[in-house]
Amino acid sequence: xxxxxxxxxxxxxVIVLLIILIIIVLGLSAxxxxxxxxxxxxxxEKEENxxxxxxxxxxxxxxxxxxxxxxxxSILCSEGYANGGCLSLxxxxxxxxxxxxxxxxxxxxEELKNIYEKEKSEETFYxxxxxxxxxxxxxxxxxxxxxxxSSNDYNIYNIDVxxxxxxxxxxxLERKNIKKEDFYNQISTIVSNVLLNNNYGYGxxxxxxxxxxxxxxxxYDKTVSKENITIDNGMFLDESNNLNIAVKTYLLAGAEYSxxxxxxxxxxxxxxxGIKDIYNLTK
Numbered sequence: 001x002x003x004x005x006x007x008x009x010x011x012x013x014v015i016v017l018l019i020i021l022i023i024i025v026l027g028l029s030a031x032x033x034x035x036x037x038x039x040x041x042x043x044x045e046k047e048e049n050x051x052x053x054x055x056x057x058x059x060x061x062x063x064x065x066x067x068x069x070x071x072x073x074s075i076l077c078s079e080g081y082a083n084g085g086c087l088s089l090x091x092x093x094x095x096x097x098x099x100x101x102x103x104x105x106x107x108x109x110e111e112l113k114n115i116y117e118k119e120k121s122e123e124t125f126y127x128x129x130x131x132x133x134x135x136x137x138x139x140x141x142x143x144x145x146x147x148x149x150s151s152n153d154y155n156i157y158n159i160d161v162x163x164x165x166x167x168x169x170x171x172x173l174e175r176k177n178i179k180k181e182d183f184y185n186q187i188s189t190i191v192s193n194v195l196l197n198n199n200y201g202y203g204x205x206x207x208x209x210x211x212x213x214x215x216x217x218x219x220y221d222k223t224v225s226k227e228n229i230t231i232d233n234g235m236f237l238d239e240s241n242n243l244n245i246a247v248k249t250y251l252l253a254g255a256e257y258s259x260x261x262x263x264x265x266x267x268x269x270x271x272x273x274g275i276k277d278i279y280n281l282t283k
Contacts, residue, residue, distance in 0.1 A: 056162055057162075058100070058161045058162065059100050059101050059102060059161065059162060059163060059164045060099050060100065060101060061099050061100065061101040061105075062099055065099050066099065067098075067099050067100065067135075067140065067161065068096045068097070068098055068099060068133050068140075068142065069096065069097055069099065070094060070095075070096060070097070071095050071096060071097040071112070072095070074092075074093045074094075074116070092127070092128045092129070092130075093116060093119055093128070093129045094129065094130050094131065095112050095115065095116055095129060095131065095144070096112065096131050096133070096142065096144075097109060097112075098112075098142065098157075098159070100140075100159060100161065100164045101164060102159075102163070102164020102165065103164070104159055104164055104165055104166045105159060105164050108142070108157050108159070111155070112144070112155075115129065115144070115146075115155070126146040126147060126148050126153075127147055127148055127149060128145075128146075128147045129144065129145070129146050129147070130144075130145055130147075131143060131144045131145070132145075134236075134237060134238055134239040135161060136175075136237045136239075136241045138160050138161055138162050139158055139159075139160065139161070139167050139171075139172075139237060140158070140159050140160075140161050141156070141157070141158050141236035141237045141238075142156070142157040142158075142159070142236075143155075143156050143236055144156070148255075150254040150255040150258070151251075151254070151255040151257065151258035151259070152258050152259050152260070153258075153259050154234055154246045154259050154261070155234075156234035156235065156236050156246060158171075158172065158235070158236060158237075169231055169232070169233075169235050170231070172235050172236075172237060172243060173231070173235075173243075175237070175241070175243070176243045176264060178243075180231060183231055184226055184229055184230070187229050187233075187245055187247075187262070187264075188224045188226075188229050190262055190263075190264065191223060191224050191229065191247055191249075191262055192220075192224050194262060195220060195223065195224075195249075196220075200252075201216070201252050202216055202219070202220045202252070215252070216252060218250075219250035219251065219252060220250075222250045223247065223248070223249050223250050228247065228248055229245075229247055233245050233246055233247060234246035234259075238263075242263055242264055242265055243263075243264040244261050244262065244263050244264065245261070245262050245264070246259050246260070246261055246262075247259065247260055247262055
C-alpha cells in the first residue's frame with residue numbers, strides 16, 4: 001500500500017517536471033522567434049525609414065536649378081528715353097519661379113505671372129514687388145511683398161518640398177502648439193500689444209481731441225476684431241521657425257489700411273527690409 005503511494009508520488013513528480021521543462025522550452029522558443037524574426041524586422045524597418053529619410057529629395061522640375069530662383073527683374077517705366085533706358089522709374093518688380101513639380105506649384109507660378117501682367121497695367125499702384133522664402137523641414141514658405149508709398153500687401157504660400165502639396169494653416173499652428181480655438185485670443189493679444197506698446201499712436205494721449213481718440217479706437221477695434229484676425233490670414237514660417245501672421249492693420253494716417261506682419265514672438269515688420277531682417281537675408 002505504501003509502495004503504491006510512493007510510486008504515485010514519483011509519477012506526479014515526473015509529470016510536474018515534464019510540464020516545467022515544456023514551459024521552459026516553449027518560452028525559449030518564443031524568445032528565439034522574437035529575437036531572430038520580429039526584432040530583426042523592426043530593425044530592418046527602422047533602417048529602411050532612416051534610409052528613406054536620408055534619400056528624400058525635393059520634388060524639383062529641373063534638377064539643375066534651385067528650388068526657387070528669380071523669374072526676372074523688371075523696371076517698369078512710366079516714360080522712357082527714345083534710344084532706350086528709363087527716364088522715369090514707375091515700379092520695380094522681382095518675382096520668383098517655384099521649381100517644384102506639382103499642380104499646386106504650377107498654380108502658384110501662374111498666380112505670380114498674373115501679378116506681373118497686372119502690374120504692367122495702369123490700374124495698379126505698387127511701387128516695388130519683391131520676395132523672400134525659407135525652408136523648415138518639409139515646409140517652404142514663400143512671401144511676396146507688394147509695396148506702395150503708403151501701404152503693403154502680401155501673397156503668402158506654404159508648400160511641401162517633398163510632395164508639392166499645399167500646407168494648410170492648421171499645420172503651421174500645430175508646429176507652435178496653437179489650437180484653432182485659441183488662435184484668435186493669442187494672435188489678437190500679440191497685435192494689441194504691438195499697436196499699444198510700440199509707439200504706433202493707438203494708445204491714449206492727453207493731447208488727443210475727443211474726435212481723434214474716437215477715430216483711433218475705431219481703427220484699433222477693426223484691426224483686432226474677430227472678423228479681421230482669422231485662421232485664414234496669411235501665415236508663414238521664417239528661418240528661425242517662428243510663425244508670422246499677416247494682419248490688415250487700419251492706419252491712423254495715409255492709406256486706410258496696410259498689411260503688417262506680426263511675429264508670434266511679438267516682433268513686427270511692415271516692410272520688405274523688415275522681412276529680410278527676420279529671414280536674416282543679405283539680399
